[in-house]
Amino acid sequence: MGIVILLTGCPEAEEPFVEPVARPHVAVLVAEGFHDGEAYMPMGYLTNQDMIITVIGPETAMVEAYNSDFTIIIERAVGNVVVGEFDALLIPGGHAPADLSEIPEVVDFVEEFFYSGKPVAAICHGPLVLAAAGVLEDRTCTAVGGIQEEMEEAGADFVDEEVVIDGNLITSRTPPDLPAFSKAFGEAIHESFDPDIPRAIPPQPGI
Secondary structure (H helix, E strand, O other): OOOOOOOOOOOOOOOOEEEEOOOOEEEEEOOOOEOHHHHHHHHHHHHHOOOEEEEEEOOOEEEEOOOOOOEEEEOEEHHHOOHHHOOEEEEOOEOHHHHHOOOHHHHHHHHHHHHOOOOEEEEOOOHHHHHHOOOOOOOEEOOOHHHHHHHHHOOOEEOOOOEEEEOOEEEEOOHHHHHHHHHHHHHHHHHHOOOOOEEEOOOOOOO
């Protein structure tokens, strides 16, 4: 009598893929102390553009904005997502980016995402995470004026403009820039989105 061995739960690849999707999927990176408008205004704009939004952060939790009583739920921990799941990355400002820049797992994810070539948008203090990821060398960008020195130390060409687009990088300064920032980010996503590319399956616990 023959012996049959059934193997289950074996991953076929580091980032297994599923069927293509019809709508862009955008990751929004936040932590405690995010800026309410810089998160919610672009999220609302992209949602109205029929995009899927997932809020990611250091760990799943409800976190509060530094400038209001607004809260947001981090739906997925950075350690449990893969770049291949998403079509774009948004990094709002506030106090959160300084803390996010100190978390190696977050910095590594942002670096990998940036070099994937997909759109990455950051506003106000958001580019601090990009500086920590070491991706601003020879890039033209903007941010809130208070972090100009950090941007230039990271190798960026800092300019004081409403929206700056350099390849897959979209940056803006402060909340008054949000309408133009959201529009530019949305356009970049639509231009780069390919519905025929399969998306990665998120890592599953115990697999």
